[in-house]
Amino acid sequence: MELFANKKPDHxxxxxxxxxxxxxxxxxxxxxxxxxxxxxxxxxxxxxxxxEEALGKPISLILPADRxxxxxxxxxxxxxxxxxxxxxxxxxxxxxxxxxxxxxxxPLKDAQNNxxxxxxxxxxxxxxxxxxxxxxxxxxxxxxxxxxVGNDGKIQMVNAQTEKIFLxxxxxxxxxxxxxxxxxxxxxxxxxxxxxxxxxxxxxxMGIGLELYGKRKDxxxxxxxxxxxxxxxxxxIVALAAIRDVSLRKKSEEKxxxxxxxxxxxxxxVGQDGKIQMVNAQxxxxxxxxxxxxxxxxxxxxxxxxxxxxxxxxxxxxxxxxxxxxMGIGLELFGRRKDxxxxxxxxxxxxxxxxxxTLALAAIRDxxxxxxxxxxxxQLNRELEEHIxxxxxxxxxxxxxxxxxxxxxxxFIAMFMDKFQDDVDPEGKRLLGNIRRNVTKMxxxxxxxxxxxxxxxxxxxxxxxxxKTLVNSVLDEFRETHSHATVQVGDxxxxxxxxxxxRQVFLNLISNAFKYSSKKEQPHIxxxxxxxxxxxQYYVRDNGVGFDMxxxxxxxxxxxxxxxxxxYNGTGVGLAIVKRVITRxxxxxxxxGKEGEGATFYFSLNTTTHGAS
Amino acid sequence: xxxxxxxxxxxxEDNPDDAELTMHALKLGDSKINLLHLNDGAxxxxxxxxxxxxxxxxxxxxLKLVLLDLKLPKxxxxxxxxxxxxxxxxxTLPVVILTSSREKKDIAAAYSxxxxxxxxxxxxxxxxxHVVKTLTLYWNTINEKPIGQI
Numbered sequence: 015m016e017l018f019a020n021k022k023p024d025h026x027x028x029x030x031x032x033x034x035x036x037x038x039x040x041x042x043x044x045x046x047x048x049x050x051x052x053x054x055x056x057x058x059x060x061x062x063x064x065x066e067e068a069l070g071k072p073i074s075l076i077l078p079a080d081r082x083x084x085x086x087x088x089x090x091x092x093x094x095x096x097x098x099x100x101x102x103x104x105x106x107x108x109x110x111x112x113x114x115x116x117x118x119x120x121p122l123k124d125a126q127n128n129x130x131x132x133x134x135x136x137x138x139x140x141x142x143x144x145x146x147x148x149x150x151x152x153x154x155x156x157x158x159x160x161x162x163v164g165n166d167g168k169i170q171m172v173n174a175q176t177e178k179i180f181l182x183x184x185x186x187x188x189x190x191x192x193x194x195x196x197x198x199x200x201x202x203x204x205x206x207x208x209x210x211x212x213x214x215x216x217x218x219x220m221g222i223g224l225e226l227y228g229k230r231k232d233x234x235x236x237x238x239x240x241x242x243x244x245x246x247x248x249x250x251i252v253a254l255a256a257i258r259d260v261s262l263r264k265k266s267e268e269k270x271x272x273x274x275x276x277x278x279x280x281x282x283x284v285g286q287d288g289k290i291q292m293v294n295a296q297x298x299x300x301x302x303x304x305x306x307x308x309x310x311x312x313x314x315x316x317x318x319x320x321x322x323x324x325x326x327x328x329x330x331x332x333x334x335x336x337x338x339x340x341m342g343i344g345l346e347l348f349g350r351r352k353d354x355x356x357x358x359x360x361x362x363x364x365x366x367x368x369x370x371x372t373l374a375l376a377a378i379r380d381x382x383x384x385x386x387x388x389x390x391x392x393q394l395n396r397e398l399e400e401h402i403x404x405x406x407x408x409x410x411x412x413x414x415x416x417x418x419x420x421x422x423x424x425x426f427i428a429m430f431m432d433k434f435q436d437d438v439d440p441e442g443k444r445l446l447g448n449i450r451r452n453v454t455k456m457x458x459x460x461x462x463x464x465x466x467x468x469x470x471x472x473x474x475x476x477x478x479x480x481x482k483t484l485v486n487s488v489l490d491e492f493r494e495t496h497s498h499a500t501v502q503v504g505d506x507x508x509x510x511x512x513x514x515x516x517r518q519v520f521l522n523l524i525s526n527a528f529k530y531s532s533k534k535e536q537p538h539i540x541x542x543x544x545x546x547x548x549x550x551q552y553y554v555r556d557n558g559v560g561f562d563m564x565x566x567x568x569x570x571x572x573x574x575x576x577x578x579x580x581x582y583n584g585t586g587v588g589l590a591i592v593k594r595v596i597t598r599x600x601x602x603x604x605x606x607g608k609e610g611e612g613a614t615f616y617f618s619l620n621t622t623t624h625g626a627s
Numbered sequence: 628x629x630x631x632x633x634x635x636x637x638x639x640e641d642n643p644d645d646a647e648l649t650m651h652a653l654k655l656g657d658s659k660i661n662l663l664h665l666n667d668g669a670x671x672x673x674x675x676x677x678x679x680x681x682x683x684x685x686x687x688x689x690l691k692l693v694l695l696d697l698k699l700p701k702x703x704x705x706x707x708x709x710x711x712x713x714x715x716x717x718x719t720l721p722v723v724i725l726t727s728s729r730e731k732k733d734i735a736a737a738y739s740x741x742x743x744x745x746x747x748x749x750x751x752x753x754x755x756x757h758v759v760k761t762l763t764l765y766w767n768t769i770n771e772k773p774i775g776q777i
Contacts, residue, residue: 417727421750422644428752429651450752457750 040115040136043122044073046089051131060115060138062108076105078112092121092132102139114140159257162245163192165212167205170252179259181231192255197229208253215244215251228257237264279377283366284313286333288326291373300380302352316378318350329374336365336372349378358385409467416460424453455585462587465518466572469594474512481506481552484513485541488520496528496537504542507550509619515595522588523554523615529582530613531558549601549618557612561605569605592617633689635661635767639671639707640696640725645748649694649725652759660763661689668702671695672710675717690720692766697726697733705736712741719773721766725759 034041040057044050053068061068061076068075077085081104088098100118107113115136122131153160159176163169169187177184180195187194192208193201211218220226220240228238239258244251274281274292280300283292290308298304301316308315313329314322328341341347341361349359358381366373427446431438438446485503509516524539531537540555561569561576568574570593575586593603596617607613636653640646646664653660665671673679675693693711697704704724711717723744724737737745746762749755 415727417748417750418642418645421727421748421752421755422642422648424750425648425651425752425755426644429648454751 038137041133042068042136043131043133045131046093046129048073048089050075057136060107060113060136061105067108076107078104078106081105088119089132092119093129095121095129102143105136113138114143116142156256157258159259161187161192161195161255161257163208163253163255164249165209165251165253167191167193167208169194176257179230179236179257180228186231195228195257197227197235200227211242211244211253212251215253217241217243220255228259236261277377279379282313282316282376282378284329284374284376286329286371286373288312288314288329290315300351300357300378301349307352316349318348318356321348332363332365332374333372336374338362338364341376349380357382405467409464417457420453420457420460424450427453455583459585459587462585462591466587466591466594469515469591469598474515474598476510477513478508478510479513479516480508481516481543482508484517485520485524488517488524491521492524492528496532499528499531499537499539501539501541504540506541506552507543507545509550511599511619512595515598519592519595519617520554522592526584526588526615527554527556527558527613529558529584530560530577531556534558545621549620551616551618553614553616555612555614560609560611560613561607562609563607566605566607570603589615633661634663634674635689635691636663636694636763637671637674637690637692638662638664638694639666639668639699639704640664640694641666641699642696645696648752648755649759652756653763655756656760656763657767660767666700668699668704668707671699671707672702675711675720676714691772692763693720693722694725694762695722697724697728697737705733705740708737708740708742721770721773723762723766725762 035054037054038056038059040060041052041054042050042057043052050068050071050073053063053065057068058064063071063075073085074082084103091098098119100116102114103117104112104114105117116139117137118135120133120135121129122133124130153162153171153173156173156175159179160171160173161169161176162171169190169192172184172187176182176187180187182194193204196204207220218241220242226238226240227235229235237260239260241256243254243256245254274283274294277294277296280296281294282290282297285291290311290313293303293305293308295305297308301308303315314325317325332339339362341363347359347361348356350356360379360381362377364375364377366375427450431443431446482503485506489501489503524541527539528537531539534557536557538557541553543550543552545551559577559582565576568576570589572587572590574590575584589603592615596603596619599619601617601619603615603617605613605615638646638649638653640649643666646666650662650664653662663674665674671693674681675690695704695707699707704726708722708724711720711722721743722741723746724733724742725746725748726733727748729747734745743766744762746758749758
């Protein structure tokens, strides 16, 4: 080959020729005029032209149109004796496609050191370029700011996210010291951190356990998280820093902490290892422990000794099925204060999903106060029950012991009048009759009072009541004694309630209506019901003597009467019974009246609780 | 206490006024009635079971009815009823509670112990007379005495 002509012993030349021919790189040369003078196997393979097709052809054979100037510039520089380092470019293949190559160009000189031609070594760089582009694309698309820093501390490459979060243009960063991205107060120590990374380059988080901050172009700071990886490149090891802006996360962490702090319950976050990771301020109020005394401690520190053994198993079962739940439903739970005192608690558990896995958030409420008032309520209830029992035995005595003397009075007067009827004059008989009438009245009073006291203590038996049937059966009792009155029964909504008590209500109201209208020429009574505002209002109306609304507040009182017993007899308990029965059914009573014109008595029952149509 | 050769009706009543009224009523109904009034519970049981002062007297053999008050000294009416029903000899003896109490628990207790009837004494005299007369007429005349009692 003329390349080595007459310069070296033949066998050396042959070896060199063979190496040149069999290397993978394309090695070829051209004359100063641009004619191809040599073409090895590698060139045949890379460009697709055989030796025969290439030799003697102009070098422009493999030059794309836009690279002709590049080649001329190279030739000029070579002629000036400049050395040209390898660079990346494109050349044309026989099939018309471009091939990306790394190219080394060197002058060929003769014995007199004159430049006689140009030698070129080309290597296929298509794959290399592709992987480099992939890397760049990866870097670009990374969600974190990616900064590549050389061991001299200079920024070599940044991605789009870096521009976005640090507010610098790419061109303003590349070539600058990386400290440009770090707050002033850390810049002094940073070079030594950097050199310690390069002396032991491995993947690591930066400043673990420390709060790290980045600095933007406008000098504002923001919290960051940084992980470092070494990158081996042709120019040596560089550091790839992935920087994440954690402002938002910090904010939500702070929000969570604030929320935790403001909770009215003691909040304790426990890891799967059973250690307390975080508590809020309430823990101090309830358990007396300072935050620093219990964070990192096993949760058992807050639990009475006797539960220590079983607790880890409970914890395990929570973590095996983590969901919001109350702890120990139906059980009495106790917490243990720093001073060892136990107190009743209520605990609800929620799982917290975090980067470190599932944690348990326990909301602990001191229910000492509630337990105390529960106990107090129970005690009061017991006392109340005792009072009711006392009241019952009082009623019993009234019922039994007050009636007996009355019966004796009445009985002996009757026997006396029977035995001595010839010896007693009419005035004597009238007086004795007065005594007996009062005995009957007293007896009725006792009966009414007993009924009134029992309504308060009696349980209400809820049954469906057909009010129309009920009213008609009550009216039947008055048929004979009040046959001259006209009675009009309108629509009566059915209801539910205690049928015996409800019957008593209508009995009292209807008997009043008959009684107070009995002196009218044509007594008229009207009974009905209307539905209004979710309740049913029943009424009993008469055209009797009525009453003065001025004394309305006395109407439903015990022993209160608005009419004299000479005119209308009665115990003064009837309406009080009505009121108590209706109140026990959750309803209310009222009345309207006008003296001499009549009265209407109303009572209401709830439609929702009594299911009327 | 009225003694007689044979006793058809036993009245157990501690209130002398009530006792007098009841006996008056009983006699109005049947002037020849064989009646015994006792005013305490222990005496009443002695009579029914022929013990102590009533030992070896055969007067209780014709007993047709016991009228029993609830509130009694020493042994109350419900206890007497219980003992009468527990004893094989008096298990079927007609017993009527005659009391002032209309308490539900008393009524329930009396019936669960096997009382034949529970009557509340009316206050009004004529009504009282009527009730007592009706009772004795029913148990002494209308109703057939159970077979096999002492």
